[in-house]
Amino acid sequence: MSDDWPLFEVFIRARSGLEHKHVGSLHAADARMAIEHARDVYTRRQEGVSIWVVRSSEIVASDPEEAEALFEPARDKVYRHPTFYAIPEEVKNL
């Protein structure tokens, strides 16, 4: 129904040492054009030093309806956090 160019998701590394982070999406005829468009659309103020683009159709996402089944099991496992353990105050460096 649509004669749009394919949709790409854009990930930008703000500066070296940081991970690439999703910033948005755009249409482009091919991957090279997607990078050029991402440069113009998402880095006009030095927001990045590196760009990744990937076709949106290639992204596999979890289903929000399954969120409970996927993420609920972690909810009652507070013992995975350091604050779960009571240590006397006089003990140092723990």
Added chain:
Amino acid sequence: MYTQALDSPTPEGRPATAGGSAALAGRFEERIERDEKIEPKDWMPEAYRQTLIRQISQHAHSEIVGMLPEGNWITRAPSLRRKAVLIAKVQDEGGHGMYLYSAAETLGVARSEMLEQLLDGRAKYSSIFNYPTLTWADVGAIGWLVDGAAIMNQIPICRCSYGPYARAMVRICKEESFHQRQGFEIMLALARGTAEQRAMAQDALNRWWWPSLMMFGPSDASSTHTAQSMRWRIKRFTNDELRQKFVDITVPQAEFLGLTVPDPALRWDEAGQHYLTGPIDWSEFKAVLQGNGPCNQERLQARRAAHEAGAWVREAAAAYAAKHGGRGAQPRSAADTTSQRAEAPRHE
């Protein structure tokens, strides 16, 4: 820039449960109540989806059409500095349109469909862009007043319940404040200039003041969407509340410039601590929205011409992409360059 509350028909009459069970609708309402963000794949009532598609696409169209009145002055900006700034600003507006179209697409509407609606005149965009930019002072007045009004409108949308729209607005608002400041700076330069320059600044204020107030949309009494949009936390303030805030901060700025707000009824209300304006001519607003503003035809013609003139580029890019498997020309890597240089003597 530029969202505007526009009243146009929507399927809001439909019950919130259309297309989903009452349980899903209940859970949705609870999430809104808790100020949780709704994300693209989450269940949402059809009317919520349609309201957002309408609002976000109108907002995107406004950014795109908004490039035209200011673009008109790029070649005639009075200095290289002003020209560089204006190009950057107009480019930002294009970028803002892109963020917003992307946000609208997450709701299931195609980019090409939105574009088609704009080009064939079905879609609405902010009425302000159907006014002409007659002098350089208009570029100043647009930045100061129109972007100022837009910021006032847009800051609350950063907290909108729909995640992609809220995120686009955060980005836009960050970029927007230079727009307003550069506009005020232009006005200030003119206001401190010759008598002729001051007159030019006053004339621009005269022409842009009322259309800027209309950018906030119809008064609360006649705004049909406000209540539902506020329940859904798409909107956080009513049109009149935002308009009042804008008037309260802008009148002192006009005074600083030594310019006169073109409203003989304007007065400070000591009891309410607000500036009260005279009545807004809503018949003008309606006429412009219905396509009878000074530049409606011209704006759409410019968009159509740009779209048609670019057709061969889009076709060529698509053909090139098909030929190269969708990756496009890769930049030559540093290693390639080095090895070719090393091998060059052998080919000679």
